[in-house]
Amino acid sequence: MLMRLRDEERGVAMILAVSVAFVVLILTTVVVAQSIHSIDSSGYDRERLLSINAAEAGTNRWYAYLQTTPSLTMAADAGCSASTGLLTLSDTVQSGPSTAAYSAVGTFYASDGTTTMSCSSFSDSNIPSYAKVRSTGTINGSPNRTLETYVRLTPNYGGFGAAILAVNGTTVTNSFTINGNSGNDGDLYFLNGNFRVTNSMTLSGNIYVPNGTAQIENTSTVKGNVWANGDVTLQNSATIQGDALSSSGNIGGVGTINDDATAAGTVTTTGLTIGGIVTQGVTMPAVPTQTFPQITSNTAPWISSGYTLVDLSTASGATLCAKARDWILNRWSTSGITNALIRIDTNCTFSNNNNDVFSILGNLAILSDGGFNLTQQSNWNGTTGSIKNIHFISVYSTTCPGSTKDITVSNNTNFNSWTNVSFYTPCSASMSNQNAFSGQVLSKDITIGNNFKMNYKPVLVPGITGVTGFKQDISYIHE
Numbered sequence: 001m002l003m004r005l006r007d008e009e010r011g012v013a014m015i016l017a018v019s020v021a022f023v024v025l026i027l028t029t030v031v032v033a034q035s036i037h038s039i040d041s042s043g044y045d046r047e048r049l050l051s052i053n054a055a056e057a058g059t060n061r062w063y064a065y066l067q068t069t070p071s072l073t074m075a076a077d078a079g080c081s082a083s084t085g086l087l088t089l090s091d092t093v094q095s096g097p098s099t100a101a102y103s104a105v106g107t108f109y110a111s112d113g114t115t116t117m118s119c120s121s122f123s124d125s126n127i128p129s130y131a132k133v134r135s136t137g138t139i140n141g142s143p144n145r146t147l148e149t150y151v152r153l154t155p156n157y158g159g160f161g162a163a164i165l166a167v168n169g170t171t172v173t174n175s176f177t178i179n180g181n182s183g184n185d186g187d188l189y190f191l192n193g194n195f196r197v198t199n200s201m202t203l204s205g206n207i208y209v210p211n212g213t214a215q216i217e218n219t220s221t222v223k224g225n226v227w228a229n230g231d232v233t234l235q236n237s238a239t240i241q242g243d244a245l246s247s248s249g250n251i252g253g254v255g256t257i258n259d260d261a262t263a264a265g266t267v268t269t270t271g272l273t274i275g276g277i278v279t280q281g282v283t284m285p286a287v288p289t290q291t292f293p294q295i296t297s298n299t300a301p302w303i304s305s306g307y308t309l310v311d312l313s314t315a316s317g318a319t320l321c322a323k324a325r326d327w328i329l330n331r332w333s334t335s336g337i338t339n340a341l342i343r344i345d346t347n348c349t350f351s352n353n354n355n356d357v358f359s360i361l362g363n364l365a366i367l368s369d370g371g372f373n374l375t376q377q378s379n380w381n382g383t384t385g386s387i388k389n390i391h392f393i394s395v396y397s398t399t400c401p402g403s404t405k406d407i408t409v410s411n412n413t414n415f416n417s418w419t420n421v422s423f424y425t426p427c428s429a430s431m432s433n434q435n436a437f438s439g440q441v442l443s444k445d446i447t448i449g450n451n452f453k454m455n456y457k458p459v460l461v462p463g464i465t466g467v468t469g470f471k472q473d474i475s476y477i478h479e
Helices: 012-068 071-075 300-304 320-334
Strands: 087-093 100-109 130-139 145-157 164-172 176-179 188-197 201-203 207-209 214-216 226-228 232-240 244-246 251-257 261-263 272-274 278-280 340-344 356-360 364-368 372-374 378-382 388-394 407-409 413-415 419-431 437-448 452-456 467-478
Touching: 012 087, 012 100, 012 130, 012 145, 012 467, 207 214, 214 226, 226 232, 232 244, 244 251, 251 261, 320 340, 320 356, 320 364, 372 388, 378 388, 378 419, 413 437
Parallel strands: 164 188, 164 437, 176 201, 176 452, 188 207, 188 214, 207 226, 214 232, 226 244, 232 251, 244 261, 251 272, 261 278, 340 364, 356 378, 364 388, 372 407, 378 413, 388 419, 407 419, 419 437, 437 452
Antiparallel strands: 087 100, 100 130, 130 145, 145 467
């Protein structure tokens, strides 16, 4: 028979207690390890989140920078690398308990979207069309997370931005066409008096009449807005594709307003087809306006912008105007001058002979105390390769003695596609060029002749206008 050697159970409880404690210790170790892992993982995720937020701060900084920074400032920016041509913006971001930072590098492209441009080469006439930004965000130096965005750039021009800017109002009895530069931005400003067009007009832009009324007639089409301080009237099936606005008057007549009609007075809907919201009897803001610029005889801004003052003493002609014509026509090509500045300090009238053909080798500015009469057949041909700016400027004065400072351009004056042209006079301009030149017209009074055609292009004047920044259309943004 089998017998137990010991029948005592003393110490078993201790063994069980130790075993249970050991198991609890193991479980505690696992839980602590898991907790530490979770804390580390949570901390790392937080760092990654802060890093992407920092990278996003970098792209937002770039959007603001492009919007508000002139092209010349970009070229001189401390972040613009002379060796690579790239532009870097970097900064720290307020965060806690760790410090977040970003470094965002911009690459610029020409109008073809593939040719890179150096930021150090930017100027008012040499600007990028696209930008790609890679923004890398970090927290305490790591981890790195990068956002990339690609945007299309449209320049904002300071100074005066209008296809036609006139001090006084006018009535246009002839048909004319003005096309925009970037969408419907071929704007017309009439700073004082009323504007009325009685014949067919096609305008890819807006009409602003800050101190008068606007009357659009005879199947005319305005592809933007019409905003007047006084009444806005449509007649004979005229169309406003944007909004009609009156800051202190009424809106009425016969025609079509595709979008909204808003007036401080009344909106008479009888006779009008209005596609948007009708609002009347409300307090309206003032009509957007501009200040007529004063372009003087000061040559210093032109010279500092790369123009060379022409010595007319070697040119032939009885007057400085004739000498200027001869120099452009016969002597520019052998002068060694690229961008030419001609100063005519008498009140003669610059004119051309019939069938003159001018080869425009670079930018050309004529600052004259007199006026310009381009009524005979002439061709102004910019040489291929880059756009040439031509300025016909009757320098600013407070008086207009007769027609001394007037500008007249007729149908026989041709500017080829390699030129942008600006006409400026503090007196009167008469425009009847049906050859669709590209540029701007700024004058005290303006007469628009039959079949006048123009493509709005800002023609920058040194010391007055320039690229003040860029609007951006975002193509994509991704990590």
